[in-house]
Amino acid sequence: MERLKPSTIVTSAAAAPKISTTRRRKQKIVVIMGATGAGKSRLSIDFGTRFFKNSEIINSDKMQVYSGLDITTNKITMQERFGVPHHLLGVIDPAKSPFTPSDFRKVGSEIISDVKSRRGLPLVVGGSNSFIYSLFAKRYDPEADVFNGLDPDPVSLELRYDCCFIWVDVCFPVLNRYLSKRVDEMLESGMFEELVEFFRSGECESVNWSGLGQAIGIPEFETYFRNFPGYRRVDGADSEEDVTRLTEGYNEAVRRIKDNTCQLAKKQVSKILRLRDAGWEVKRIDATEAFRAVMTAESGGTRVAEIWEKQVVEPSVKIVKQFLDE
Ligand code: ATP
Numbered sequence: 001m002e003r004l005k006p007s008t009i010v011t012s013a014a015a016a017p018k019i020s021t022t023r024r025r026k027q028k029i030v031v032i033m034g035a036t037g038a039g040k041s042r043l044s045i046d047f048g049t050r051f052f053k054n055s056e057i058i059n060s061d062k063m064q065v066y067s068g069l070d071i072t073t074n075k076i077t078m079q080e081r082f083g084v085p086h087h088l089l090g091v092i093d094p095a096k097s098p099f100t101p102s103d104f105r106k107v108g109s110e111i112i113s114d115v116k117s118r119r120g121l122p123l124v125v126g127g128s129n130s131f132i133y134s135l136f137a138k139r140y141d142p143e144a145d146v147f148n149g150l151d152p153d154p155v156s157l158e159l160r161y162d163c164c165f166i167w168v169d170v171c172f173p174v175l176n177r178y179l180s181k182r183v184d185e186m187l188e189s190g191m192f193e194e195l196v197e198f199f200r201s202g203e204c205e206s207v208n209w210s211g212l213g214q215a216i217g218i219p220e221f222e223t224y225f226r227n228f229p230g231y232r233r234v235d236g237a238d239s240e241e242d243v244t245r246l247t248e249g250y251n252e253a254v255r256r257i258k259d260n261t262c263q264l265a266k267k268q269v270s271k272i273l274r275l276r277d278a279g280w281e282v283k284r285i286d287a288t289e290a291f292r293a294v295m296t297a298e299s300g301g302t303r304v305a306e307i308w309e310k311q312v313v314e315p316s317v318k319i320v321k322q323f324l325d326e
Contacts (some may be wrong), residue, residue, distance in 0.1 A: 025162070026159075026160070026161050026162040027112060027116055027122075027161050027162065028121070028161070028162045028163075028164070028323070028324060029112065029121075029122045029123075029124060029161045029162065029163050029164070030047070030052075030055075030121060030122070030123050030124070030163075030164045030166065030320055030323070031060075031123075031124045031125075031132060031136075031163055031164065031165045031166065032044050032047075032123065032124070032125045032166050032168060033126075033127070033129070033132060033165060033166070033167050033168070033272055033282070034127060034167055034168035034169060034170075034268070034269075034272070035127060035169075035170070035175060035264075035265035035266075035268045035269050036074075036127050036179070036261060036264055036265050036268065037170075037175060037178055037179045037182055037261070037265065038168045038169065038170045038175065038265075038287060039168050039170070039287050039290070039291075039308075039312065040125050040126065040127070040168055041076045041080070041125065042308070043166070043168055043312060043313065043316060044057050044084070044123055044125040045076075045080065045081065045082055045084055046313050047123060047316075047317070047320070048082070048084030048123065049082050049083075049084060051317050051320070051321075052121050052123075052320065052324075054118075054119060054120045054121050055084060055120065055121045055122075055123045056084075056085045056086075056087065056111075056115045056118075056120045056121070056122060056123065057084055057085065057086045057087065057089075057123045057124075057125050058086075058087045058088055058108055058111055058112070058115075058122055058123065058124045058125070059086060059087065059088045059089040059125060059126050060088075060104070060108075060124050060125060060126030060127070060128050060131040060132055060135070061073070061126035061127055061128055061131075062099070062104075062126075062128040062130070062131055063212060063214070063215045064089055064090065064126065065088050065089070065090075065091065065092045065099050065104075066090065066092045066093075066094040066099070066211060066212040067090045067091060067092065067093065067094060068090075068094055068198070068203065068207075068212065069194060069195075069198060069212060069215055069217075069218075070090065070194070071186055071189055071190050071191045071194045072186070072191050072194055072195060072198075072215055072216075072217040072218070073212075073215050074182075074186060075089060075090055076089070085120075087111045087115075088104075088107065088108070088111065092211075094206075094207045094208060094211055094212035094213075095206040095207060095208060096208065096211075097208060097210075097211070098208055098210045098211035099211065100142070101130045101131055101133070101134035101140075101142065102134060102140075102142045104131040104134055104135055105134040105135050105140060108124070108131075108135045109135065109160070112161070121324075127264075127268050129147065129268060129271035129272060129274075129275065130147065130271075132275075133146060133147075133155075133275065135160075136159045136160055136161060136163055137155075137156035137158075137159065137160070138156055138158035138159055138160050139156050139158065140156065141153070146274070146278075147270075147271045147274055152274070154278075155274065155275060155278035155279070155280070157278065157279045157280070159280075164283070164319065164320055164323040165275075165280060165281060165282040165283060166282075166283055166285060166316050166319060166320070167272055167276075167282050167283065167284045167285065168285050168287050168312065168316075169269070169284050169285065169286055169287065169288075170286075170287050170288050170291045171286075171288045172262075172265070172266070174288050174291045174292050174295065175262075175265055175291065176262045176265070177295055178291050178294060178295060179258065179261045179262055179265060180258045180262075181295070182261075183254065183257050183258050183261060184254075187254065191217060192221070192233070195217060195218065195221045196225075196231045198218070199221075199222070199225055199231070200231060204218075204222075216257055216260045216261055216264065217257055220253045220254075220256040220257045220260070221253050223253065224249050224250060224252070224253040227249050228245075228246060228249055232246060233246065233250065234246045234247050234250065283316075283319050285311075285312055285315055285316050286311065287308070287311065287312045289307050289311055290304055290307040290308040290311060290312060293307050
């Protein structure tokens, strides 16, 4: 894995500053947006490992900025990062006041400057459009709400950076089926146990409920734990009747997590459309076929990889190369 080299530019203190006659060019930034589960992380790792090896990823998922609940918030694992540097991922203390879009604007722009000083390519990746908007809007008003309500505030069309927005999109019927499968996989990987630990250890008492406490999975299982004290699961049932009650309670929590995740995806897409319709130049990449292949039992991993490469990686790499060459 190629590592980033520190900048080799040496400036002479004695040299007289040159007066620039041309306007300074804005920093180039690639942004991968899209609904939860649409494949943003996978594409960012493809970029970072194969095409744009100087990439450094800046996470823009508002729940993944916090430390803890790694499975529940579906953070990319160390292994899956393949050595591509990640920023603002699991670094904010969830007990402190919530990390707001204004915080993201401030910290995100500092990270962008650092990445630039290493001659890296900042890759902003994540589904929280309030974070994306705050980071890029030239005139950002934390009080304004550009996404919600019947009469939302106007979207700032002037941007602080030169951005290439890639939107990885998957049609809803296919994405919803995939999200349901993903929740089952997250539970198989230990999401339930992670949440048991979160409540049993008392971590839930220190967490800020306007921050990480909002993560999908917490309220749904909190109801279950309240209804079934002792953090029991079906295998801890002591009668036939108990098995039925525990199974129903557990299935209800899982059903609500799946519903809420699908609702989240819908809201995220409507926010991307809001930015695009207002005039942000967002390039849509349709990843539906690759996800359809994932959902088809008989299609092996190779077929999925081929479709992903042809329909997602190739067109988006082309867009980014063109953007960087401009
Ligand atoms: P909003 O203004 O609705 O908070 P946003 O653009 O700031 O929208 P989203 O990414 O759409 O942020 O997240 C909205 C909500 O979705 C979060 O408050 C949280 O409940 C849930 N959510 C988002 N990301 C995750 C995640 N990784 N894990 C669990 N829940 C999440």
